[in-house]
Amino acid sequence: MSLLDVKDLHANVGEEDGKEILKGLNLQIQAGEVHAIMGPNGSGKSTLANVLSGRPGYTVTRGTLTLDQENLCPLEPHERAQAGLFLAFQYPVEIPGVSNMEFLKASTDSLAKAHETEQPDAASFIREVRTLAETLDLDPQFLKRGVNEGFSGGEKKRNEILQLLLINPKMAILDETDSGLDIDALKVVAEGVNRYRNAQNGVLLITHYQRLLDYIIPDVVHVLADGQIIQSGDKNLALELEAKGYTWLT
Amino acid sequence: MADLEPIEKFDLPDWLNNTALAKDAVGRYEFALKRPARRELWKYTPARQIIDLRRLPATQPLLSGHEQAGITVTASPACLDLADLVSIQRAPEAFAQLCSQPLLHIAVTADLTQPVTLHHQGNSSPVIIDVASGVRMTLTEEYDNDCDQQQTMWLRLGTKSEVTHARNTFSGAALHWQFVSVQVQANGRYRMHNHALASKLRRQDTQIQLIGSGAHADLNSAVMVAERLNLDQQITIEHASAHTHSRQRVHNIVADRGKSTFNGRIHIHEGAIKSDAQLSNKNLGLGANATINTKPELEIYTDDVSCSHGATIGQLDNNQLFYLCSRGVAPGIARRLLCEGFLQQCVDGPLAEIAGPALVAPLHDMGMA
Numbered sequence: 001m002s003l004l005d006v007k008d009l010h011a012n013v014g015e016e017d018g019k020e021i022l023k024g025l026n027l028q029i030q031a032g033e034v035h036a037i038m039g040p041n042g043s044g045k046s047t048l049a050n051v052l053s054g055r056p057g058y059t060v061t062r063g064t065l066t067l068d069q070e071n072l073c074p075l076e077p078h079e080r081a082q083a084g085l086f087l088a089f090q091y092p093v094e095i096p097g098v099s100n101m102e103f104l105k106a107s108t109d110s111l112a113k114a115h116e117t118e119q120p121d122a123a124s125f126i127r128e129v130r131t132l133a134e135t136l137d138l139d140p141q142f143l144k145r146g147v148n149e150g151f152s153g154g155e156k157k158r159n160e161i162l163q164l165l166l167i168n169p170k171m172a173i174l175d176e177t178d179s180g181l182d183i184d185a186l187k188v189v190a191e192g193v194n195r196y197r198n199a200q201n202g203v204l205l206i207t208h209y210q211r212l213l214d215y216i217i218p219d220v221v222h223v224l225a226d227g228q229i230i231q232s233g234d235k236n237l238a239l240e241l242e243a244k245g246y247t248w249l250t
Numbered sequence: 251m252a253d254l255e256p257i258e259k260f261d262l263p264d265w266l267n268n269t270a271l272a273k274d275a276v277g278r279y280e281f282a283l284k285r286p287a288r289r290e291l292w293k294y295t296p297a298r299q300i301i302d303l304r305r306l307p308a309t310q311p312l313l314s315g316h317e318q319a320g321i322t323v324t325a326s327p328a329c330l331d332l333a334d335l336v337s338i339q340r341a342p343e344a345f346a347q348l349c350s351q352p353l354l355h356i357a358v359t360a361d362l363t364q365p366v367t368l369h370h371q372g373n374s375s376p377v378i379i380d381v382a383s384g385v386r387m388t389l390t391e392e393y394d395n396d397c398d399q400q401q402t403m404w405l406r407l408g409t410k411s412e413v414t415h416a417r418n419t420f421s422g423a424a425l426h427w428q429f430v431s432v433q434v435q436a437n438g439r440y441r442m443h444n445h446a447l448a449s450k451l452r453r454q455d456t457q458i459q460l461i462g463s464g465a466h467a468d469l470n471s472a473v474m475v476a477e478r479l480n481l482d483q484q485i486t487i488e489h490a491s492a493h494t495h496s497r498q499r500v501h502n503i504v505a506d507r508g509k510s511t512f513n514g515r516i517h518i519h520e521g522a523i524k525s526d527a528q529l530s531n532k533n534l535g536l537g538a539n540a541t542i543n544t545k546p547e548l549e550i551y552t553d554d555v556s557c558s559h560g561a562t563i564g565q566l567d568n569n570q571l572f573y574l575c576s577r578g579v580a581p582g583i584a585r586r587l588l589c590e591g592f593l594q595q596c597v598d599g600p601l602a603e604i605a606g607p608a609l610v611a612p613l614h615d616m617g618m619a
Contacts, residue, residue, distance in 0.1 A: 077572060078584075089573065095587075097595040098590065106583060106587060110583065146591065
């Protein structure tokens with residue numbers, strides 16, 4: 001049984017009569033696997049991430065989405081997160097006035113409540129977050145500042161990885177996490193993702209470039225074009241795409 | 251405006267006798283009330299209910315921190331030279347209050363190690379505070395009674411003095427008027443931290459005059475207007491001298507069927523070159539029927555100044571909301587966090603720890619728990 005199972009997914013931007021972006025997408029990710037999705041601009045990569053996470057403004061018109069056998073379609077975004085889905089944003093949002101630490105505590109408390117587990121006490125929680133921040137080369141002072149407020153592009157992406165490691169979801173979707181990163185930040189982010197990987201969880205990497213896949217080795221690489229997966233292969237497919245582009249496939 | 255009429259009885263207090271101010275005071279008062287600027291100040295709020303608060307008997311606020319060295323408190327002093335501070339023209343309504351009640355005078359002549367706190371028991375006697383040159387003090391105000399009430403206060407800062415003034419207005423008074431007038435001499439610094447909930451009708455008038463070179467004023471204000479309540483803020487900062495600076499940051503949240511009014515006026519006088527003034531008013535409406543009136547104003551009568559002012563009215567940001575929810579936070583809690591964050595940007599100063607939770611308490615009644 002797949003950890004993430006997407007079958008015949010059709011989705012529009014906007015309401016039911018909106019423009020169809022995903023046109024019968026199928027994707028199965030087993031526990032312990034890393035899948036990469038590559039594709040040209042406008043192929044539907046970010047739409048897939050948004051539809052999976054339940055972002056308002058998209059409508060699923062056909063197909064099924066399940067995570068660990070739980071139907072995601074009727075769930076609100078926070079319920080999908082509580083079911084074990086995590087989206088690392090391409091453009092993490094700034095929230096002035098809400099400190100990073102406060103935000104992280106609200107998140108872990110909400111997840112603990114949903115899972116009926118004990119909420120971490122404040123002192124041990126702060127210790128854990130600070131330790132994680134240090135391993136990601138994030139200054140602990142960032143935890144006191146507003147969420148992503150005034151962070152550089154690299155700091156925002158590292159903050160996403162910090163959340164990934166803290167929440168430890170079943171399934172992580174990374175939407176172009178490598179965009180805007182210098183090579184050192186890319187390595188830090190990749191190390192964080194590799195630390196998260198284990199036999200029980202899954203990763204879906206959405207990326208434009210092969211470079212990220214030098215550091216996070218995928219089990220499967222897919223090519224998305226015009227709302228469908230048109231080709232799948234091993235990590236060598238990414239190298240081939242880097243050399244040839246997408247035109248030979250479309 | 252027809253309801254803004256002179257009070258029936260107008261007896262000048264003894265300490266105003268034989269001053270320039272006392273001369274033809276009644277005539278000047280009537281004239282001031284009829285000026286078009288007065289009409290603007292009362293455009294969104296019925297004046298009569300607020301002005302009538304002066305008829306209530308006043309009591310002196312309870313003081314704490316007044317037994318330190320360097321502070322002298324006098325009830326109804328025989329003589330005060332306040333002609334330059336207490337202006338009929340600028341604040342006729344407050345002037346009338348000053349004339350109808352005994353006053354409390356606080357003189358601060360040395361740095362204070364502890365804050366001075368005014369615990370208002372309801373309708374308060376007018377308070378006049380003189381801070382000597384080079385002296386630093388912290389002033390806080392708290393409101394211990396839910397009856398209808400008003401407070402008027404005049405603050406006079408000497409050269410190079412510094413006053414931090416924090417005010418937590420969370421009382422349940424249905425009608426409440428707070429008037430503060432501040433004068434800052436050369437290189438003096440005045441900081442106000444205003445945190446307030448709305449009431450049936452709460453009116454906050456703040457008038458700051460920067461009258462010496464290098465005078466500086468900071469004003470941070472965070473306000474929560476719950477359903478069906480009102481709050482009206484009128485803030486004027488006058489840059490009357492060169493090299494004066496002011497910073498204003500005002501964040502208001504207005505729930506459905508609540509109403510807020512903000513009128514922030516910056517007045518750069520002729521000759522006040524190198525003045526630097528910034529004003530930002532941001533408003534968050536939480537319902538389709540929230541009413542938000544905002545008017546930042548700049549009046550500049552000289553060249554070579556740096557001024558900016560702006561106002562925004564909006565709703566909770568859907569991208570921020572989705573970001574929080576994508577981390578498992580339920581929508582109600584996410585909305586509360588965003589509201590808290592919006593206000594928290596303007597919560598600061600010695601009363602901030604109490605102000606933060608009190609300001610967002612009404613959110614629990616709106617299902618944001």
